[in-house]
Structures are given as C-alpha cells and as structure tokens.
Amino acid sequence: MVVDIGLMSFTQDNKKFMLQQSGLFSLFKILAISVMLIISTLASAASVTATLDKQVIYENDLVQLTIRTDFPETGQGPDLSALKRDFDILSQSQNSQFRFNLGTSQSLSFWVISLMPKSTGDFLIPPIKVGNYASEPITLKVKTAQQLLDENGNPPVIIDLEVSQTEPYLQQELIVSLKLYSAFALQNANISTPNHPNLVIERLADDQIHYEEVNGTQYQVITREYLAFAQQSGNIEIPPQKISAMINTNRGRRLIKAQSKAINLNVLPIPASYPSDDWLPATKVSLLNTLSPTSEVKVGDTLIWQIDAFANGALAEQMPAFSFASTRYYKLYPQPTNLNNRKTDTGIIGEQSIQIEVVPTIPGKLELPEVEIVFWNTQTRQLERTYAVPPSVEVTGMALTDLSNNGQATKLLAPQTGSVAPISLAKPKEKESEETPSTDNQADPTEASTMTVNQGWSIKSIILWILAIVAISTLMSAIFLMLKKRKEVNKTEDVPTLQVFAPLNTQDEKSAYQELIRACQNNDLKTLRGRSLEWARHRWGEDKINGLDDIKRLSESSTLSQLLMEAELIMYSDTAATDWDGSDLADALEEFYSGEVKPSQSSQLKTLYPNF
Template identity: 25%
Template sequence: MVVSKGPMTRQLTNNFYTCRPSAAVLMLCMLALLGLLALPASARASDLLSATVDRNEIGIDETINLRLRYSGTERGGQPDFELLEQDFDILSRQQSNQYRVINGRAESFIEWILVLAPKREGKLFIPSLHHHGEVSDAIPIAVSEPGSRPDAVNRQAFLEVELDKKEIFVQEQLLVKVRLYTTIGLHDIATEALQVPGAHVEKVDEQRYERRINGVSHAVYELTYAIFPESSGELTIPALTYVAVAGRRDPFSLFNRNTQRLRLRSQPQTIQVAPKPDTYTGSHWLPAASLGIVQSWSQDPDTFTVGEPITRILTLRAEGLRAAQLPPLPKISVDGLKTYPDQPQQDDQTSSNGITGSRIETTAIVATKPGDYQLPPITITWWDTKTGRQRATQLPAFRFTVQGNAAPTNTAPPAGTEDLSPQQNASAPESNFWRSLAIIAIASHLLWVVYFLRQKKNRDSTSNRKVHRKGTGLEAIKLQNAASRGNPLEIQAALHQWVQAQWPENSGKSLAHASQALELEELSRLQGLLGQALYAKPPRPLNKQQVEILVKKLIDKPTRNTKPPQEGLPNLFY
C-alpha cells in the first residue's frame, strides 16, 4: 500500500529535521564540557577548604591571623604553605582537629591558624592553598606604612631608631639607638642582631626605662650599637625586626588564644660617610672624641740605679675608637739604656657613649752606666670629631738621673808578671760584674712573674709564665688582626698557627684533630663558622663580629691544659 504524503506529513518531517542538532553543534558542546572539566584547580574554589583572615588592611609593622579549615573526609598531611612565604613571614603555625554536633548534625574538620607578617607595603594576596585536591580562595591584603592606618593613631607598640650624627668620617664611631616603646605587656621579645654591610658593629649598651609621650606612659627597651664604617660613601642602617607576644599567657589554654603575636619593624636609615680630610697630616687616621697618653712607673723614677730594672707603662686611651684602631707607640732608643718591651695589651670598654679603646705598652728599662738621660717626647696626631679639626696630644720628654758605677771592662795582666795582687784586684771587678748581671736577671725574671700574675689572676703562676710566652705572642696578634679583616682563609691559617704555638704537642695535626683533642667550645665554634664559609655549598657569609668575639674569648681563656685535671668523684649516672 502506498501512502501518499500530504502537506501535513511534509510539515512534520521538516520540523523533525529542524530540531535535530547537527554533528558540528554536538562536537562544540562536547569540547566546551571538556574545557570546563579541564579548568585549573585555582579557578574552582571548593567549600571543603576555606581560608579567612581577621582583617584585610594592616600596617607593615602589624600581623594578621589566617585560618584555613578543611572539612573533607581524607586525613593526613597538611597544605603547602611555601607560596605564602613569597609575600609574608610565617611567625607561628598551629593545627587543631575539631568535632562538634550542632542541632543533631555532626561535623568534623581540621583547622590551621597562622600568624603572618607582610614583607613589603602595597597590595598583596594570600594565594589559593591546596589540600587533598581541594582549593581555597585567594584573599587580597592591603599593607600600608607603619602608623598610617586610621586605627593606628594610638599604637600600642612601635620602634624608633635614632642616630647621634648626621654625617661622619670613615672609621668614625656612629651610635645607633633602637628603642621599643609599648603601653601593653610584652614578653618573648625576639630581636635580630644588627648587621651593617661594610661596617664593624658592636652592641655597647642595653637599658629599660619609662617615658611619657602625649601624656601616656610608655615602657622603653633601648639597645645602643656602635658602628664603624670601613669605607666612605652612603651607609645604610637596615630595618630591624622585633617579634613579641602581647597579652597574658593562659596556662590552661593549648593555643593561648588570649595572646597576640606582634612583629615590629623599624624604618631603614642612611647616613653619608666622608673620606679622610686631605688636610690631615697624621701618620695614622684616628677620628676620636678625645685621646690621651698616660705614663706610669713600677717604682719612683728618682731611684734609678745602674743595673736595676725599672718598668715604664704607657697607656694610650681614645674615646670613640676601638683598641684595634690605635697605633703602636715609638720604641725607646737611647744610648746607655737597654729595653725589654712586652707584648701590648688591648682593651675595649663599652658604655652608653660607645667604645673607649686602650692600648697598654710595658717596657722594662735597665741602665748600663750612670749619667743624665732623657726619653724623647711622644706625639700622637688625631682628628677631633667634636670640633671637626686636627689635634695633637703629646707626652712630654722625661728626664732622669742614673746613679751607681758602670761595670768596668775586664783587662788581663801583663805577660810574665808573677805578682798575684793585680790578678786578685782584677778578679774582684769581674766577680762584681757577673754578680750584678745575675741580680739583673733574677730581678727581671721576678718582675715578669709579678706582672703576669696581675694580668692573669685566675691562673697558676708556673703555667702562667709558659702560657704567656706561647699564647700571647705574635701568633695571637696575627689571629686578632685576621679576625678583624674577616678573610676566612687568613683566619683559618692564623688560627692553626696559634694553636700549634699554644700547644706544641699538636704540631703537625690538622685544625680539626686539634679541636677534637683540646675540647674547647670556642675553638669548635670557630672551626664550624670557618667551615661553613669555606666549604659549604652555597658558602655562608662569615659573621665577622661573632668571629672576633670567639677569638678574644679563646685567647683570654684561663684554662690552657689539653685535658684539665678531674676534680671530685666521677659521675655515677649518665
């Protein structure tokens, strides 16, 4: 049977073909669906991982609290917080597992609480964080200058940096005072050591006091640093960061929710360092606030006698200079006087006014013939930093008279003479000469012993003489000079030479073996710092200030024995 197609049948057929999508349309729909599935995880934030902050606007010296909550069923591990460290410092991190029932509905989640401090000003972002395939939303954070926010007018804690000068000369002392002001209770204050590239830095004072600002009492914690620039140009004092905890500790709270961690940051400071003036004519550049020379004697100089030693002590003292910056004093060169100089002693005294360095030179003098003598004057040229001009300090010439008889020259009797009286008369002056020489040697020896006992009161007298000859000689000075220059290779070589001179039984051994045998903490720490600076990959910069402190402690250490004698009973429990 043939069914004819009327107009109505043709219309339905046309409508059917009109509604059926083409193959091209289906392909486009499938590609769009695949594109949605292939979107990156950062574009598909999940409700199972959420991030919140306590505020979105902070100052550079403030912190924010980030809460990251995961409500998924998978357990173990933690999110990767490395992306946060691009713009923020993570000051603390806490994790807690929570389980609760609300209106008969139970829920559990893991929560991380992080205290973040911004690294720079401007518009920052807490990035999207990932955990078990879930992604949190990114959060914008606006960071402003310290104290510029409207709610930061009455800041509870802040830092202040003060320089005592606006311009200095190279190697001149600059005092930097860092003050922490607070109106609230702060504890667990952590400070970073001040390090200034191209300068020697030393902390000289620490004080706590109160100060009223706009009628409000503030507790002040003040640190004073002495800085000595090593070259001219612009010197930058970097920003300092203090981290402290505000609020009361709750011994019954696991996370101390009543406390807040603060991070305070100071503003960097710059100062211009001028070179040594061209008009300066001194042989040594000595920029100081004051400089003086003091002379003293071991006994009354009016009692000078031929053959008897007397000790002259010269003290060069400068305010605003380290002892390492002071020059050596001229040696005595006078006909008829024999001199026996000792190794110079250096000492630094610190106060709120900075560093006062002293150089002490001791010389034993023995006259070989009577007469009138004169020690020449000593003149030190220096730069007065208070008045800004060159000055000279002079120790006047010293005159004295030596009494006694000179030791006569020994003469032999004529040949063929049989008279014994001339021989007896000649032997008397000869015996007097040797007796005087022996007295001089004994007196000189006793004088050395008394001097060393005064310098090293905590040491045994016998070991003291041996140690002084070994440990405070040329090797110790070379080690101190190498430490002040900060070259790791030079310090290692000087340290090795000093150890071998101090303990000859370790001659031929490496520095590592000597350090292990001597069991000295300072020597081990020095070896560790030098090893990190020389052999670590990448090498770590050498902390010159710490090296100088360790070298000074090592040289001044009272115990010099390889293995100190054991006192008392040995420990019974380990």
C-alpha cells in the same frame, strides 16, 4: 444467574490487579532502600573539607583555615605549598578524634592553620591535598584596613633610629640608637638590626627600658645602642628599621608593622693636613707614664718604664704603636703591648699599655724621650697632640759603654703603618710573639773590655747570674708541681651540677607543670624561675637545662620566650614584683603543653583602641 457470574468474574479480576499492584509496591520499596543505602555509602566515603572562620577580613588580620579529614591514612598531613604565594603561614596545630558506633569506627583529623594575607583583594584558596584526596576551593576577601590609632591619634608602636653624628670622619666612632615605643606588651615581635656593608657595627650595651608620655599616650621605650665605624668615605645610607608584632584588639589578634626613617651619613675623608700615617680620630687622648725606681739607681740596674694611653671614641687597634730606640745613655727592652677596648654608656675607650725595661749605661742624669700621640679631635675637628714627659733619674756607678760611641741607636720597635685599612671589632687571636734578636743582646767588644778592666764588677755580675739561674729553676719546679697537683685534683673531683645544688622536688613533668602554672596564676614572681627550671628539667633532661635561656631555645616558641623575657626584666629591675601579671605566661604555657591554641577572650583585650 448471569449477573452473579459477572460479579464473580469482576471480583477475580480485581484481586489479580491488586496482587500485581502489591508486587510493584514491594519492588519500589526495595529500590528506595537500595538508593538510600548508596547515598549513605557515598556520604561516608573518604573526603577532605576546608573551611574558613571568616570570609571577609581586613589587611593585617589573621584568618584560620580548618582542614578536616575522615580517613586514617593522612600521610604527611595537608600540602600547604600552594598557600605560600598569597599568605604567610604563622602557626599550625593538629588533633585527631575516633568515633565508634554499632561496631563501626571512624577516624577524624583536624588541622588549624593561621594565615596572614600578603596583600588586599579577592583570593582563591586552592584545593588542599591530604593523602590521595583534596578539598574544594574557597574564596576570601581582604579589605584595606584603617590605620590603628588611639583616642589621642597615636599609633600603638613607634620605632625611631638616631645617630650621634651625621657627618663623621672615616673610622670615627658612631653611636646608633634604636628606640622602640610600645603602648602595651607585644607578641612575637620581630625587630630588624642596623647594617650596611661599609659599616662595622656591634652592640654597645644591654637594652635600656624607661617610660615616656608622647602626645598624651604612655609608652614603654626600649633603647638599643650600637657602635658603628665607617670603612669608606662618601655617602652611606642606613636603611629604615622595621618591626612586626601581634597585638590583641576587640576584633581579635592583629599584625602591626612600623618602620623608622632612613639615616643618611656623609662620611668625611682623612684631612689633607693630617701629618701622620697613623690616622686616629678620637674625642680625647690621654697619657700616663711612670718610671721606677727613681732613687739609688746605679749603672746596670733595671728600671721599669710603664706607659698607658687612652683614646675616647677609638679602638685600641687604631692607636699608633710606641716606638723608641736605645742610645749610648741607656738600653731599652720593650715587652709585648697590651690592647683593650672598654665599652661605656658614652662609647668605646681604647687602652694601650706597654712596659719597657730601661738599663742605664752611663752615670749621670737619665732622661728618657718624650711620649707623644697625634690625633684628630672629632669634636673640635682640629689636629691635637698629647704628650707626657718621663721623670728624670740620677744614675751612679761606672759606665758600661764606650763614650766614643757616636750614639747610634738600634730601633727596637718598628713604627705602625697607616691605620686606614678596614678595622675589626673582633678580639685578635693570641699569638706567640716572635721577636728578632736585637743587636743590643749580642756581645759588645767595648763592653767586654770594660768588664775585663773592672774585675770586681765582673765577679758581682757572675754571682748575680748564678743566683738568678737558681731562682728561676726553683720557680719553674714549683710551677710544675703546682700544675701537676691541680691536674690530679681535677681528675678526682667531680664538677658540681645543677642536680647537686638544686635537686628536683617533684616526681614528674606533670606535677612540676602544675606547680609552675600555680605560680603564674598567683603572680608569684619570686618562685617563677625555680618552678620554670624544675619543669624544664623534667621535660628536656638535666643535662640540657642551666637557665631560662635554655627554655627559650628548646621551646622554639616566640610567645613563650617573649613572656619569659618580660618576666626577667621585671625580676631584675626596680619595678615591684607585685606589678607582674602571670596570666599571659600561664596561657602560653598551657598552649605549649597541650598543643592547642586557647580562644581569645574579649575581657582580656586592651581598651586603648576601642574602635578596632
């Protein structure tokens, strides 16, 4: 009995102990579940994550920074100001995602930023702040890259700067040639423009394109020419011209840079032996002059003296003005001088033209003064003179002036002052000419007495004056009626627009975009312009699109603009249209239309540089 009682007591105590252990286990289980819930809650808390696609890159390579957020209130997006000290931000794209799971939702936002390091070394990308949260810092190592050369040892891009002469005279024409050699098409190319504070520079002609082999490598050569005029003597240095562009290599997209050598000019002053105040440096000056009529000319008739001057390598504004004076044998009435500058492949040609009305006053042989221009030949570096002799004319009739006049001449055109002040290539604004009344237009007592003596000539003169007044009045009335009718026509007629000439053939932007992509994929250069304008008119509106230049401006995409420009060059050149490959333009259009950057394909990379 004692043993049984002891066993029963042990069994009861064991049951109590097991019950206590079971309670502790349940409590531990509850605590574990609570901890897991806390960890899950912390894991789903708002956060900003920043990652790089590569931790180690070479200089001039691109690196992509991806920023991810999992909360909806992102404000203005990531603050990238801290990156601008060590990186160039080349592009940025954004997309968003929404997740739904068992009644819960999650908002995800992604930003992809293309960065270009400004130098080599170890960099720390600081925390990027988005809204009220920030990412963790990231490290990046940038190594020095080897020079990019092909199998012939040639770089992919060469830029060269040349001038027509390194020792020009003051205000002499210079032709500055900028040549860009490229082994393949460049993306996002940025080319500098020659400039200097003591040079007046302007484009001479459109770009010229040809192909040239250099040390075994085939290059496309784009030549861009400028006109330059030195405004100060002494040494002038045209700084090196630079280019930066993106290329595709086997290692991905890479930025390449190149620059030319600087050009030193030794600008010579005006030679001390130059005799005139009108400094005119030119390669050639020619003169033409005509006089009409040359037969059956009577005293009092009006003759037209036409003088045309041409200066190769100089502006019309640099040429001296013609200055002649009336004499007792004739009176001169000059018209305003016409100036024009004509650009050619070899430079500028200044043109000056003037008409002078000549009225003979004495019968006999009419001889006008010789026309002469003094200039400095910049090729021979010598003083030269160009002159032209007007034709002589026999004049009949009675004298209109008193021969006792000592031949005092009244100058009708003031001589031009020295043209050594800075010149401008801009066309001058048209101004109404304000001429001072010449003393030749005033009544002369001698002429009045002559007209009184010759009564027959006076009656004829009065009849001519009356007929002239009637003709002028009739002409002015006709001009007034014509202008009035033209204004009424302009008010009633609408100006034809692109919508009238080329109505839209597609329903919306999406269908027009699909037609454009199809034309690019089929390399159909003939329909590219029409398809592009069709899509652009849907996207930006009828009133903003008149040509491909409007698409380049409104898209604000350098890649799209570059590819459209290349297509235009092939379109209007002698190259066959079948040589155009529209795949790159199709990719650029898809990136612009969708806002997402397409991944590069190794099959599309140029094999000219297999080691990079």
